[in-house]
Amino acid sequence: MTQLPPITQKFVSHFGEMGSRWGINRTVGQIYALIFVSEKPLNADDIADALEFSRSNVSIGLKELQSWRLVKLKHLAGDRREYFEAPQDVWEIFKSLAEEKRRREVEPTLSMLRASIIETPANDADAHAQKRIQQMHELIDLSSTWFDDVARLSPETIARLMRMGSSVKTVLDMTDKLKIVRRKNKT
Amino acid sequence: MTQLPPITQKFVSHFGEMGSRWGINRTVGQIYALIFVSEKPLNADDIADALEFSRSNVSIGLKELQSWRLVKLKHLAGDRREYFEAPQDVWEIFKSLAEEKRRREVEPTLSMLRASIIETPANDADAHAQKRIQQMHELIDLSSTWFDDVARLSPETIARLMRMGSSVKTVLDMTDKLKIVRRKNKT
DNA sequence: TTCAATTTTCAGTAATTCGTGAACTTACAA
């Protein structure tokens, strides 16, 4: 097949190298990178060809990427083969990824933490362990609920919030004052 | 060694099992869990003993945990051995972890994305790839900068922000209105 | 210094994960 152009090439191999750190493997990382930058949907042979992976490996990689909702299956008119593309909106991608991560990596832990909290500690050591577990639960629960809430806002609102950076504090303080004023006026 | 009490036991083995999903290995996960719930700092032998790992494995695991800033080295008076404990404040833990993750998993990618953006595309395919890369860069850059900013706020402020959930939007809208009013008054 | 306690390194092995080709299944056009 024809060599990938230089920018694409570098992007793809970076995703391969980082794969292990992200918790996906080299080939899955490269397949995703290739689909992400591609203008048109790709089929399994395109990918196997471009990346020089075995057809079976590509098949498994695509299944994996679908399970993470990182690629969408698409059918092209008059073509029996399955084509894949990445969602266009990067914020959408980010959300799917976060949701999937939560489902797989956070929820099971939250359940376990919850279960531990309602148990009766057998001794002092376990009583202390339970306190620590409770603290961990509160933090994880709060942040994951919060992420959920925020993800529901429009991309524009989120971008606005993010661009505010640490000055959200000022806004928060301001609303507090407004509440106090309102309370005073009421009486 | 004496068996771990039940709550601790379950917590520790859960961390071992989840390890692979988190990108750490079973033993490192269990070592951390044990230190996290322990009331007193632990030394390497305590850990090797409690978890039935080899001494060398514990040594490597502790190095790994230190590099993630998840455990702190502590010396006890009149004892030559090295003791380890987890920071008490869970929010502090969360921040260290996020910072370390950013340094290892996000920064290298951001550099690569930046480099790709300033290159001159060789053909149409690469020009499109570059556009996509730019979009990815904007999102990652914005969210990581934002996280940095927010992390600098006090835990209380952050908790306040989080408990607001999606109603931050109301506050954001409100400040916008205030700004408009102020601008009108100025003229 | 010396020596013993403690920690680290390292080579070898065990376990796990990855990637391939071949066989198998599925779906559709003729």
Add this chain to the structure above:
DNA sequence: TTGTAAGTTCACGAATTACTGAAAATTGAA
């Protein structure tokens, strides 16, 4: 139906990662 293109599964070898015990290095008390 039948035949073929497309997709999946699977068993196996390759590569990587995890873990151990033994040896080496380091530390600090005497």
